[in-house]
Amino acid sequence: MAKSAEQDCIAALLCLAAQLGISDSPPSPSLTLSTNSGHPSSFTSSFPCLGHSLFVFYFPDAGGRGLAAARDLEKGELILRVPKAALFTTDSAMADAKLASCLERHRHRLSPVQMLAVSLLAEVGKGRSSQWYPYLENLPRSYDTLANFTNFEVKAFQVEDAIGASEKAIALAKSDWKEAVGVLKELDLKPQFLTFSSWRWASATVSSRTLHIPWDSAGCLCPIGDLFNYAAPDEEHSPENSEDTHPDVPVSRLTDGGYEESKSSYCFYARKNYKQGEQVLLGYGTYTNLELLEHYGFLLKENPNDKVFIDLNGGMCTSTSWPKDSLYIQPDGTPSFALLCALRLWATPAKLRKTIGSRIYSGSLVSVENERLIMKWLAKRCTCILGRLNTTIGEDNRLLSKIDRMIDQYSFRRYLERWKLAIEWRYIMDFIGDIKDDPMNVPLACQEPWWRKFQFLFSMLQLRKSCLSRSNLRCAYIFKITMAL
Numbered sequence: 001m002a003k004s005a006e007q008d009c010i011a012a013l014l015c016l017a018a019q020l021g022i023s024d025s026p027p028s029p030s031l032t033l034s035t036n037s038g039h040p041s042s043f044t045s046s047f048p049c050l051g052h053s054l055f056v057f058y059f060p061d062a063g064g065r066g067l068a069a070a071r072d073l074e075k076g077e078l079i080l081r082v083p084k085a086a087l088f089t090t091d092s093a094m095a096d097a098k099l100a101s102c103l104e105r106h107r108h109r110l111s112p113v114q115m116l117a118v119s120l121l122a123e124v125g126k127g128r129s130s131q132w133y134p135y136l137e138n139l140p141r142s143y144d145t146l147a148n149f150t151n152f153e154v155k156a157f158q159v160e161d162a163i164g165a166s167e168k169a170i171a172l173a174k175s176d177w178k179e180a181v182g183v184l185k186e187l188d189l190k191p192q193f194l195t196f197s198s199w200r201w202a203s204a205t206v207s208s209r210t211l212h213i214p215w216d217s218a219g220c221l222c223p224i225g226d227l228f229n230y231a232a233p234d235e236e237h238s239p240e241n242s243e244d245t246h247p248d249v250p251v252s253r254l255t256d257g258g259y260e261e262s263k264s265s266y267c268f269y270a271r272k273n274y275k276q277g278e279q280v281l282l283g284y285g286t287y288t289n290l291e292l293l294e295h296y297g298f299l300l301k302e303n304p305n306d307k308v309f310i311d312l313n314g315g316m317c318t319s320t321s322w323p324k325d326s327l328y329i330q331p332d333g334t335p336s337f338a339l340l341c342a343l344r345l346w347a348t349p350a351k352l353r354k355t356i357g358s359r360i361y362s363g364s365l366v367s368v369e370n371e372r373l374i375m376k377w378l379a380k381r382c383t384c385i386l387g388r389l390n391t392t393i394g395e396d397n398r399l400l401s402k403i404d405r406m407i408d409q410y411s412f413r414r415y416l417e418r419w420k421l422a423i424e425w426r427y428i429m430d431f432i433g434d435i436k437d438d439p440m441n442v443p444l445a446c447q448e449p450w451w452r453k454f455q456f457l458f459s460m461l462q463l464r465k466s467c468l469s470r471s472n473l474r475c476a477y478i479f480k481i482t483m484a485l
């Protein structure tokens with residue numbers, strides 16, 4: 001969209017938001033709006049719903065369109081209120097009698113998420129006559145969530161887990177659509193709203209933009225509130241760590257926000273102190289990069305919650321019953337508690353496992369020999385995982401630069417962006433596993449736990465296959481894409 005058209009679109013959204021009572025001012029009417037001209041907030045401050053605490057701004061390297069602080073904000077301050085009537089939910093869409101009777105008839109066959117996606121498509125189908133038109137116009141035209149990846153982009157993950165998760169997401173979107181398409185037909189929507197592609201758009205909108213509400217597990221679409229971009233929650237921003245929180249905020253409440261029955265509004269709070277102009281971010285939850293891609297269509301170069309899952313092979317599983325998703329390595333190299341316990345138990349002679357087991361489950365180290373064994377095993381496992389990838393980290397790096405150059409030059413950037421996300425994902429995963437030094441040489445007597453050496457746990461990069469021929473293959477891919485579009 002051209003810049004001025006985009007600004008008009010946002011202006012219309014802000015007008016609608018003001019009519020719906022959305023506000024970033026404290027409830028007291030005595031407060032005046034900030035209108036400092038020249039500051040980027042001057043655009044949004046002419047719309048009474050924003051400008052006191054927030055303004056819409058574009059952050060090219062951190063989520064694109066987002067919300068910035070219109071003044072210095074204090075941690076815990078109420079920064080945005082969206083009244084219940086301004087939330088788009090299945091219930092609110094059912095004010096339309098035709099949709100209501102249709103959804104009532106099919107309620108038992110559709111999940112809450114399918115109902116919300118149907119409601120959204122029905123609303124979009126009304127075009128300009130929808131009261132939500134200025135909001136719908138501002139929704140992204142396409143998404144990069146896993147369900148939207150093509151076969152080619154899925155294969156670019158190279159790692160089985162990620163390929164499996166993508167295939168599952170695509171299959172789920174397809175079966176959801178097949179179940180819902182009859183309902184869409186009953187609503188007499190135009191053919192373009194009945195396609196799988198429209199369905200994927202609607203379900204990605206629901207997946208990436210809804211906020212939790214207590215009365216509908218599908219959540220709600222929240223105008224303006226859904227413009228907050230994401231920052232991973234970490235210890236610093238956890239609700240427990242709240243000595244410097246605004247005095248009016250109960251300590252038990254998450255600093256980010258939620259629906260408040262007493263105010264009949266969705267309320268958003270500053271999770272930390274912000275300087276004027278800084279992007280104000282929201283923690284949507286704790287996600288690995290693959291989960292961020294699945295639900296939101298982006299990933300973080302530095303994600304404290306990312307994980308590399310380590311599969312224990314058959315023989316080892318007999319000594320442990322930990323669920324698979326509890327066995328992983330974190331970005332700082334730390335193995336999860338379950339992985340450490342499982343490995344320590346495995347490295348303990350069978351006859352001693354029963355007696356030593358309780359020590360292990362309390363997190364204690366068994367012996368230097370035991371640690372050495374599991375360290376060796378883990379290093380071998382990581383090498384094996386990396387060995388299965390078709391490209392080296394250097395090759396991926398070069399490929400990413402090539403894609404960046406192409407994104408700048410060509411109009412088919414959307415296709416390249418998803419491919420880039422898949423490559424970035426496997427590239428970041430490599431780094432989590434990159435071992436800086438030979439882990440076998442770590443003196444176990446040192447104060448630092450040995451896994452700190454696994455900061456980049458798979459740094460067995462030198463052991464990764466060198467695949468020059470693969471570079472040619474990728475050039476062929478790039479060529480194929482260029483030709484196809």
Ligand SMILES: C[S@@+](CC[C@H](N)C(=O)[O-])C[C@H]1O[C@@H](n2cnc3c(N)ncnc32)[C@H](O)[C@@H]1O
Pocket residue numbers: 061062063064065066140208209226227228229230231295296297298299
């Ligand atoms: C709730 S919306 C946030 C507003 C969105 N940027 C917009 O323009 O409408 C969530 C989407 O914003 C983008 N996003 C949010 N946080 C991001 C981040 N830290 N990095 C990259 N993209 C992000 C992703 O596309 C995600 O699906």
